[in-house]
Amino acid sequence: MIITCAELNQFRSYEHCALTPCAGVNVLLGDNGQGKTNVLEALYLCCTGRSHRTRQDRELIRWGAEFAAVRVQAQRRDGDHDVEIALNALGRRRIKVFGQEISRSGELLGHVTGVLFSPEDLRTVKDGPAERRRFVDMALSQIKPAYYYALQRYARALKQRNETLKAIAAQPALAATLDAWDEQLAAAGAELMRQRRAYVEKLNAVASETHRDIAEGREKLEIRYQPSVTGGDDAEAVAEALFGARENDMRRLSTSVGAHRDDVQILVEGRDVRAFGSQGQQRTAALAMRLSELDVMREQLGEWPMLMLDDVMSELDPGRRRQLIGRLKGIQTFITCTDAEDLAGAAIGQAWRVENGELKDA
Template sequence: MIIESLDFKDFRNYASLHLDFDPGTNVFFGDNAQGKTNILEGICLCATSRSHRGSRDREMIRFGAEEAHLRMMIRKGGVPGRIDMHLRKGKSRGIAVNGVPIRKISELFGLVNVVVFSPEDLGIVKNGPADRRRFVNMELCQLDPVYVHSLIQYNRVLQQRNQLLKEISFSPELLDTLDAWDSQLVRFGSAIIRSRREFVRELNGILGDIHAGLTGGRENLVLSYEPDTEEDEFAGCLVRNLEEEKRQRTTLSGPHRDDIGFSVDGINLRRFGSQGQQRTAALSLKLAEIEIVRRKTKDSPILLLDDVLSELDAGRQENLLGILRGTQTLITCTGLDDFISHAFHIDRMFRVAAGTAVLAGKKEEPDR
């Protein structure tokens, strides 16, 4: 799987942009706030329908414009493909695959697998549970269409149930309709719980060796899935929590409150780990994410490294860059020589400045 080219019109700070990518390593360098991250955001948007920065559609349309257009040309198994996205202020977006409009976002997932690594990801261990749920959701949505369906339906039912809990205080007779929403919430929520538990189990099967390599075998990292409730207990939780939910007007149990635990040799990293241990665990998690995509899809994902190398020391850089071989990678950075080894091969470089990205050449590998 590779991305061949990318086109923007009125996206972020780009009035118009066309980029042709190398199948290997592509580097975008320039000062801060010039548009480097916007390029990776556009790729992530086309691949997953979501911005890795959590941006809304209207925030991604260039100032002064009413709409934005993105086009990404891909090649998968030697077969060319095209993804078009149309963002409009105050209106739903339009998405087309190979020129055919799609009706459901789920039809987009899995066409292009991307792994995004940003400085914020280094804080995934110490950040709040929402960040860890977002990580799991992003990966499972790319790998498992059934999970996509379950998650979409669960969120829909959860929103309806929360609205009903707000209305019950004014219209008590609506309480009789709650059971219908509860049964759907349990059905889709249980499917999510099962998928997340299996995903964490698979990650653990990969994570140990990766983390041992990063720490010279000194640490044993283990993930634990921490569901808010088990599948067979979910329905009972809803019943027991009903009075409190009516008071708080929100659903208090379910996978929307799940978490993932990190432990090294039995020590809780979130509570007692050093910053260095937490960052190394986060790096191990991202590397395991790459490997799990390779195993499940029999192909390498596209790697998007958003100014992350400057956050890592030389040893962690070396481990991360070692994984890039045979994988199309797009890297943003402020300068080339500050953190990239002279032995590191760059296939294509782009200088980014004030909403332009200009091909700057190729860095040759040194003589051996």
């Protein structure tokens, strides 16, 4: 898949900006704070419906403006795709796909597909399980919009179950209504677990090679799914775990087991990189995970997603930089950097200089 055209209106620091990228390596070059990441953020928004930096739409709207809009046209194997997202300060969104307004947010997914590596990715490795679930959820949602709908069903059932737990404290007779929420939670949860397990296994299968390419030495990276429910990935096992936790949950007023408590373990040389990895090892593991995501998405989608690399080059030594650049053949890539020297050796197809919210051909 390649993006053939992108347009930003009142998005972050841009009043208006249009770009026609090449199918190969596209470079956004500029000093700090000029608007390079903002462009990647806009493209990523069209892939996932989310920013990688904020959950507040209002932050994406140019200061003083009332709305922001991003439009991306992409060429996939099955033809041209067109996605347009308009946001207003009240949190209202209007999303069009092929020029038609969609009614369910999941209909956005699968048209513009991409993988973003950004400095925020270090959090996937360093922070708590929520970041790692998000890592898996965002990739799977792009690959399978049905997964995204299962996530939505799960979140709704979880909210209802938690509300019921609180209501029971005042009205014990309501305990009988927990069965219905447990059933829904178990059905959606089991689906999430199966897909997560399969995805993490695929990720793990390519991760050690990806990691070896960009890591110093011969360290081995392993990625393992760690489900909250360990008795099996079927609805019965989840329902049983929920039932078993019920008494405890009624005391704590929240649901203590299920897919919302899943984790993914990241090991370098058999050790948890979160606890034992150096800063450099953590960074390399995070990059390797994104590059593995790229491989798995290709396998699952039948074509390469585009790749966005934010601020990655300055962190790698020349050898690893060469390795990374060598991997980019046939993949539409957007790279931000402050120093053109960092890209020595790359076949750059298109470059822009980013200055104060404007793009100029470089």
